[in-house]
Structures are given as structure tokens and as C-alpha cells.
Amino acid sequence: MTTNILLCGVGGQGTLLASNLLAECAMEAGFDVKKSEIHGMAQRGGSVVSHVRFGEKIDSPIIRKGECDILLSFEELESIRWAEYLKKDGLIITNSQHILPMSVSAGNAVYPKNIQEILSSKSIQTIAVDAIGKAKELGNQKCLNVVLVGLLAKRLPMIDEKIWPEMIKKMLPEKLQKLNLEAFQAGRNIA
Amino acid sequence: MKHNGKRAFLSGNAAIARGAWEAGIRFASAYPGTPSTEILEHCGEYAEIDAQWAVNEKTAMETVIGAAYGGARSLCAQKHVGLNVAADPFFTVSYTGVNAGLVIVTADDPGMHSSQNEQDNRNYAMMAKMPMFEPSDSQEAKDMTIAAIEISEKYDTPVIIRTTTRVSHSESIVELSERKEAPEREFVKDMAKYCVLPNNARKLHVKVEARQKALAELGCKIEFNRIEKTSSKIGIITSGISYCHAKEVFPDVSYLKLGFSYPFPTELIKKFASEVETLIVIEENDPFIETAVRAMGINCIGKDRIPVCGELNPDIIHESLKEFTEKQMPETVKFEGLDIPLRPPVLCPGCPHRGVFYTLRKLNCTVTGDIGCYSLGAFAPHNAMHTIVCMGASVTNALGIEKAMKEKIHGKLVAVMGESTFMHSGMTGLLDTVYNKGRHVTMILDNSITAMTGHQPNPASGKTLKGEPTKALNIENLCKALGFDNVHVVDPFDLVSVESTLKTALKDEQPSVIITKRPCILLKDYKPKVRLVSINRDKCVKCGMCQKLGCPAIEVNPEDGKTVINQALCVHCGLCAKVCRPGAITQAEEEVK
Known part of the structure; x- marks a missing residue:
């Protein structure tokens, strides 16, 4: 059994840390893991995507369209951009935040309305949460990525729940650990 | 570096650096270029490797050649087009050979995620007559770097490691070992070897051709070229990341996986081809292996079906070769008629450009x-x-x-x-x-x-x-x-x-x-003084001057067409205040303490 998780968002939102955390936890849980992402222009506000695949033995680091189990989206427009990767009964977990692409902010394109409705019209199960609101409540909007990882972790029973906080402690500098442990727990508790 | 005891989750680039360290490499140089950049950054994390940024790829290549002559195992890395810059010394070091081991990494960019062309640098190996490894994942990236050093010294040749963006920037699990220091190799003055004057170069070329033969024989027995035999119906020859993608689509056919792809292991390819009914060559960009297979008089399926342009993935391979499998393409959801605005990279808010x-x-x-x-x-x-x-x-x-x-x-x-x-x-x-x-x-x-x-x-x-x-x-x-x-x-x-x-x-x-x-706004230790920028929307006349700056923090409110400043993105550079004609956008006189 291979699990395919696609993480998508906008450059600067912390998707890379989230995908690292997921991959390291899957490895700790004893799985073969591959992760693929394209950097280079990532910090310049472009669309960013990370493929994380784990299971007994992983060949390609890229998830096939139609085979993604969970799409973890950091921004609502990105959730629909990458939705074609989802498998039939796949799940979208998305931050409800909107970040306008340049074409939209300049008034040359329109940010699609009712993304949630479009997704549900295709029978795609979606959990939309105000992750950035939750992160701000915790005192730092930058931890929105770990809030989202908390939401994801709850849906990955094959990774022992004790692994996640241990990995957060291992991967983050001490001064950021408390905030991110809280963010992770908050994410788990949302839905 | 992310170490977990004896195993680590590393990118292909980090794995090459780890391999360099384990192989006793002492010197490394490069000019940055996506997707190769992190190789030198990771080399720099090891105290034993003297890693440096060169002014360009040519000076990097010449410096590592000097270091290898001087007795230090060495590595240089560049993106595919970087090797064009370094091509002059690159071709000649194939003739002189080395003293200590020399690894030349070329990181190609099929799909042009961050490049101006899609050149397939495997062709450089053939043109320069230099042996080449093509890793498929991070473990191989590390192992092949170590093997490249051994072959370099044994056969007196520089060795190419050719990665692609998906190998360099994908991460997978790597088994770690310890560093083995290399014995000193003294530089011995040898004019016939190191001075490529015509009379010497003529003799060196003869040596290169003999080396090619020996390396092709090595390619038939080296563990990185392996036959995975299952059925005799379909056989796939492939290399690099294409191997990983192909396995997703064709898990049960036979494979000849070429990790040490050049010089072509002719006898091994002939043997494999003779054992299967249908032979398919799956490779990204140019028909590099396919041309060699056809030159042996062997018919195969390849670029007649698989695209030359762009990066491969399992979906493209499946679509191109669907008549050879009973598997159906996965079903996908489609959003007909929905216009999803693109999100290309932009100059950052506060960018000095x-x-x-x-x-x-x-x-x-x-x-x-x-x-x-x-x-x-x-x-x-x-x-x-x-x-x-x-x-x-x-x-x-x-x-x-x-x-x-x-x-x-x-x-x-x-x-x-x-x-x-x-x-x-x-x-x-x-x-x-x-x-x-x-x-x-x-x-x-x-x-x-x-x-x-x-x-x-x-x-x-x-x-x-x-x-x-x-x-x-x-x-x-x-x-x-x-x-x-x-x-x-x-x-x-x-x-x-x-x-x-x-x-x-x-x-x-x-x-x-x-x-x-003016420094890049993202520079870590650059903390410019901040004077806050704000907008009085009553004064905005929708003249559009601020829009001409192309700043992500400047938005048009679709309701009234007037400008809004996105305070979450704005870094208060003040450029918009300078171009605002009616004075709606202003910058405070006082600096934020």
C-alpha cells in the first residue's frame, strides 16, 4: 500500500517544512519514502507543490494524476489547481485563505468564486479550515503550516501519533518548538 | 544536514555531496545554477572539503582540474548550460586524464523548470569520450559518486555524474557510511601527459580510444548496469529518473537499467535485446541510448512514441505506451470551463530591480x-x-x-x-x-x-x-x-x-x-529602516500608475477599481508612494523604531 500526499501552496507559506516533516515522520514509521518538489523560483510568490509518497517500496517520486490520497492545500485557489491529482475518493484539506495571483490583483483575471461548491459538485470531500486564523491565535501566522500538518496527521493512522511531536522537536530549533507543538495539536483538534 | 543515525533522507544533491565526503574528496568548486546549486552548498558543510564558489563554470572546472592534477580528489558541479561555459577545459581534461580522482556533475533540467533550454548533456559524454553515471535516486547518487572516484583513478579519466532536476531535487532514503581518506598522490611533472601540445595530444587521443573500449567492457559487468529479468515478452532499457517512472507503469516486465550508461555496454545491450520479444527504450529528451541501440542493428520502440520535448512522468509514459499494457490510465476529475488564474513567479515586494x-x-x-x-x-x-x-x-x-x-x-x-x-x-x-x-x-x-x-x-x-x-x-x-x-x-x-x-x-x-x-530584500542580515506606507483611498483616482510597478502587495479592489495595499505582503519600500500622482499613497516621515 502506497500513500500519496500532495502539498500545494504559494512560495513563502512554509510548504517545504511541512513536506519535510511528513516525509521524516513516514521514514521514522518504517516506510520507504520519496519526496519531490521544484525549487528555484519558489520564494518569488509562485505556485509551489511537493509530492510525498510512502509505502513498502516507492519507485517514482511523482504522484500520478488520479492517484493522490490527500491534497493538503495551503491556499484555496491552489486546492482546485491541483485537484486533478486526487483519486476518486480522495480528500482535500485546505486552508481557506486567499492569496491573489498578480493577474488577479492587477484586475486582469478573476479569482474563481465558490471553489468549495465546485469541488463538492464533483463529489470531492473537502475540509476547509481557517488555518491562518488558528495560527494567529497561537501568536504567529507562520505556524499555519504545522496547523495543517496536524490536520493531516490525524488522517494518517499508519504513522504512530507519538512520532509527530518527537519529529517537530528534532527538526526545529528550540525557540520554535513550543509554538509548533501547540500548532500541531491545534490542527489535530480542529477537525 | 538531516541525519538519522546511519540513514538519512537526502536530496540527490545532498547525496552527491555526502558521496563526495565519503569518497575522500578534498576540493570542490562550482558556479551556482539550478538544479545543481545545493551540491556545493552541502559540500561546504563538511570541514574536510574545501568548497568554493567560482566566478563561472569555466574557472570552476579549471580549478578542479588543477586540484586533481595536484593530488586532491575533486568535484565540480554545474547546471546543464553551465557545462557549455566550461566546455573548453572539459573536453581537454578527457585527454590528459587526472592524477587524483575527478568527478564532474552536470545537472540537466528537462522540462526547463528554471532554464533557457533543454539540452541533454548525455551527449557531452559521447562527444568528450568520458564515462558517465546516471543515478535514479539519492542512494545511487551517493554510491555512484564514490564509484566515479574509483573509476577516475583506475582508468585515469574524469567521470561525469549526470542528474536531472527530479533526481537532484527529489529526496529519498540513503544509507550512510564513514569517510575514507585517500592516500596522497604526488604531482609528478609529466609534459607528455599534462601539456596538450599537438604531438602529445595525438598520443593522448589514442589512449582515450583504448580507454573507451575498456570502460565499455567494465559497463557490461559493473553492478550499476543490471538486468532485472521477469518476462521475455517486453524488455525496457532505461536510465536515470525514467527508470523510476517506468516501474510505476510496467512493474512486471524485464529491465536493463543503465546506471553507468556511457560508454555504451554494447555486449550487455545485445544480450538483453536477444532475450525479449519487444524492446522499448524509455529516456528523457534525446534518443541517446536508442540511437546506440539502433546503431547495433537492433530495432526498438522509443522516440517514435515517447516525446523528446519536456520532462517525463508515469502519466506520459503510460499514455505513450498504452498499447503495451492492460493497465488503464487512472481516472481524474476535470473542471471544464473553469479558468484558474496562473501564479507565475514575480519580483518580490521591495525588490530593488x-x-x-x-x-x-x-x-x-x-x-x-x-x-x-x-x-x-x-x-x-x-x-x-x-x-x-x-x-x-x-x-x-x-x-x-x-x-x-x-x-x-x-x-x-x-x-x-x-x-x-x-x-x-x-x-x-x-x-x-x-x-x-x-x-x-x-x-x-x-x-x-x-x-x-x-x-x-x-x-x-x-x-x-x-x-x-x-x-x-x-x-x-x-x-x-x-x-x-x-x-x-x-x-x-x-x-x-x-x-x-x-x-x-x-x-x-x-x-x-x-x-x-541596493541589497536583495530577502537578504538575511539586511534590515532596512522602515517608513510605513499607507493609502488614503478617498484620494485614489484609479490612474493605474501604482499598477505599473507590478508589486504583489498592490491590489485592485474589484468593487470600486481603486487600489488596496495588502499589508501582509507590503515591506514598505515606498516605491508606490513615489509614483502615485494624486498623493493617495504616502510614506511616513518617521522611521519605525
Whole structure:
């Protein structure tokens, strides 16, 4: 059994840390893991995507369209951009935040309305949460990525729940650990 | 580095650096270039490796050749087009061979995620007659780096490791080992080996051809070239990342996986081909292996079905070869008629380049461009870059345009490049401009760092790769020394000065250089003083001047068409306040304490 998780968002939102955390936890849980992402222009506000695949033995680091189990989206427009990767009964977990692409902010394109409705019209199960609101409540909007990882972790029973906080402690500098442990727990508790 | 006892989750690039360390490599050099950059950054994390950023790929290559001659196991790394810059020494070191082991990494970019072309550098291995490894994942990237050093010393040849973006930037699990120090290899003066004078080179070429034969034999027994035999119906020959993608689509067929793909292991390929009914070659970009297979008189399926252009993935392989499998393409959800706005990269809020492109557009200049973050100046709303060819080409392209168009272009032509590109290969073009009586204006956008590839220091930064202080180049003085009498230095946020300086320079009968100086806003230790920017929306007349800056923090409210400043993105650079005609956007006098 291979699990395919696609993480998508906008450059600067912390998707890379989230995908690292997921991959390291899957490895700790004893799985073969591959992760693929394209950097280079990532910090310049472009669309960013990370493929994380784990299971007994992983060949390609890229998830096939139609085979993604969970799409973890950091921004609502990105959730629909990458939705074609989802498998039939796949799940979208998305931050409800909107970040306008340049074409939209300049008034040359329109940010699609009712993304949630479009997704549900295709029978795609979606959990939309105000992750950035939750992160701000915790005192730092930058931890929105770990809030989202908390939401994801709850849906990955094959990774022992004790692994996640241990990995957060291992991967983050001490001064950021408390905030991110809280963010992770908050994410788990949302839905 | 992410170590987990004896195993680590590493990118292909980090794994090559780890392999370099374990193989006893002592010296490494490169010029940054996506997707190869992190190899040298990771090499720099090991105390035992003297890792350095070179001025360009050619100086990097020549330095590592010197280091290998001098007895240190060495590595250089570059993106695919970087090897073009280093091609001159690259071809010749194949003749001289090495002393200590020498690994040359080329990281290709199928799909052009961050490149100007899609050249398949496996062709360089054939042309230079140099052995080549093609790793498929991070474990192989590490193991092949170690094997490359062994082969380099045993066969007296440099060895290529060829990765692609998906190998360099994907991460997978790697088993770690300890470093093995290499014994000293003394440099012995040997004119016949190291001086490629014609009479020596003729003899060296004969040696190279003999080496090719020996390495092709090695390729038939080396563990990195393996036959995975299952059925005799379909056999796939593949290499690099294509192997991983193919396994997803065809898990049950036979494979000849070529990890050590050049010189072609002819006998092994013939053996494999004879054992299967249908032979398929799956490879990205050029028909490199396929051409060799066909030259052996063996028929195969390949580029007649699999696209040459772009990066492969399991979906493309499945679609191209669906008649050879009973598996169906996975079902996908479609959103017909839904227009999803693209989200391309943009100049960051507070980017020092913004004011330059705003002015170039305002003055309606013809702009020859170059490779860096500032290449984004070619996009709307700036539309202020009209040619981009390769590193350093801005200035020489401009010189050529002048030669062709003469008076018709005089006073309108500007070459634009960053300071790192200037040092890489722009300064020779500037010398050409002075020598050959060019008159165009060259702008050097100095943001104190090589930004596009993720902030590497360069000779103007005053810091080495290892973070040690070093002499910093004075770009202004160098331009004067190249023969420019008119060298101006301006702050790109001072739009009035940028415009007036540019106007003056364009009128000049002598060539000029304008250096715009302001650090990249993302620079870690750069903390500019902040004066808050705000908007009085009652005063906004929708003139659209602020929109011309192309700043992600400036938004149009779709309800009333007036500007909104997105405070989450704004870094208060104040450029929009400077262009706002009705004075709706203002910047506070007081600095934020």
C-alpha cells in the first residue's frame, strides 16, 4: 500500500517544512519514502507543490494524476489547481485563505468564486479550515503550516501519533518548538 | 544536514555531496545554477572539503582540474548550460586524464523548470569520450559518486555524474557510511601527459580510444548496469529518473537499467535485446541510448512514441505506451470551463530591480537582458526586457544590435545584468564594447548576492562559500579599468536619479555603465529602516500608475477599481508612494523604531 500526499501552496507559506516533516515522520514509521518538489523560483510568490509518497517500496517520486490520497492545500485557489491529482475518493484539506495571483490583483483575471461548491459538485470531500486564523491565535501566522500538518496527521493512522511531536522537536530549533507543538495539536483538534 | 543515525533522507544533491565526503574528496568548486546549486552548498558543510564558489563554470572546472592534477580528489558541479561555459577545459581534461580522482556533475533540467533550454548533456559524454553515471535516486547518487572516484583513478579519466532536476531535487532514503581518506598522490611533472601540445595530444587521443573500449567492457559487468529479468515478452532499457517512472507503469516486465550508461555496454545491450520479444527504450529528451541501440542493428520502440520535448512522468509514459499494457490510465476529475488564474513567479515586494524596470519601460528603451531574478522584468506589467540568451549575453547582444541598427537604435539601447552575471561573463563583453566603440548603456543591478539560485555569495560580497571574509571586488573601479569613462552609481529606489542618469547616459556618445546598488530584500542580515506606507483611498483616482510597478502587495479592489495595499505582503519600500500622482499613497516621515 502506497500513500500519496500532495502539498500545494504559494512560495513563502512554509510548504517545504511541512513536506519535510511528513516525509521524516513516514521514514521514522518504517516506510520507504520519496519526496519531490521544484525549487528555484519558489520564494518569488509562485505556485509551489511537493509530492510525498510512502509505502513498502516507492519507485517514482511523482504522484500520478488520479492517484493522490490527500491534497493538503495551503491556499484555496491552489486546492482546485491541483485537484486533478486526487483519486476518486480522495480528500482535500485546505486552508481557506486567499492569496491573489498578480493577474488577479492587477484586475486582469478573476479569482474563481465558490471553489468549495465546485469541488463538492464533483463529489470531492473537502475540509476547509481557517488555518491562518488558528495560527494567529497561537501568536504567529507562520505556524499555519504545522496547523495543517496536524490536520493531516490525524488522517494518517499508519504513522504512530507519538512520532509527530518527537519529529517537530528534532527538526526545529528550540525557540520554535513550543509554538509548533501547540500548532500541531491545534490542527489535530480542529477537525 | 538531516541525519538519522546511519540513514538519512537526502536530496540527490545532498547525496552527491555526502558521496563526495565519503569518497575522500578534498576540493570542490562550482558556479551556482539550478538544479545543481545545493551540491556545493552541502559540500561546504563538511570541514574536510574545501568548497568554493567560482566566478563561472569555466574557472570552476579549471580549478578542479588543477586540484586533481595536484593530488586532491575533486568535484565540480554545474547546471546543464553551465557545462557549455566550461566546455573548453572539459573536453581537454578527457585527454590528459587526472592524477587524483575527478568527478564532474552536470545537472540537466528537462522540462526547463528554471532554464533557457533543454539540452541533454548525455551527449557531452559521447562527444568528450568520458564515462558517465546516471543515478535514479539519492542512494545511487551517493554510491555512484564514490564509484566515479574509483573509476577516475583506475582508468585515469574524469567521470561525469549526470542528474536531472527530479533526481537532484527529489529526496529519498540513503544509507550512510564513514569517510575514507585517500592516500596522497604526488604531482609528478609529466609534459607528455599534462601539456596538450599537438604531438602529445595525438598520443593522448589514442589512449582515450583504448580507454573507451575498456570502460565499455567494465559497463557490461559493473553492478550499476543490471538486468532485472521477469518476462521475455517486453524488455525496457532505461536510465536515470525514467527508470523510476517506468516501474510505476510496467512493474512486471524485464529491465536493463543503465546506471553507468556511457560508454555504451554494447555486449550487455545485445544480450538483453536477444532475450525479449519487444524492446522499448524509455529516456528523457534525446534518443541517446536508442540511437546506440539502433546503431547495433537492433530495432526498438522509443522516440517514435515517447516525446523528446519536456520532462517525463508515469502519466506520459503510460499514455505513450498504452498499447503495451492492460493497465488503464487512472481516472481524474476535470473542471471544464473553469479558468484558474496562473501564479507565475514575480519580483518580490521591495525588490530593488522594480524601479529599474519601471524606468526602462517609461523611457521606452530597447533592453537586452540576462539570466537572474531580473529576467522577470520581461513579463507584464514591465515588459522591459526584449532579449535573453545566456549568462553575460546582455552586453554583447546590445553591441551586436548597435552594429546592425546603428543610428536607428542609438539613445534607446540598454543592456541589463546582475552583478554576479557581470563577474561571470559580462565583464569581457564590456571590454568588447569599449574596444569596438559601442555606445549603448549597460546597467549592472547590484543586489549584493547571487539571488535567483538562493543567495550565494560572490566575489563582490566579501565572503566565501564557507562564510569566511575575503577581498570584495569594487565593481565601479573594475568598470573604469575596463575603459568606461562614464560610470554612474545610483539607488534604484531613487526613481528621479535613475531616470535622469539613464537619460544622460543614453544621450552620451561614449558607452556608459550605470550601477544600481541596493541589497536583495530577502537578504538575511539586511534590515532596512522602515517608513510605513499607507493609502488614503478617498484620494485614489484609479490612474493605474501604482499598477505599473507590478508589486504583489498592490491590489485592485474589484468593487470600486481603486487600489488596496495588502499589508501582509507590503515591506514598505515606498516605491508606490513615489509614483502615485494624486498623493493617495504616502510614506511616513518617521522611521519605525
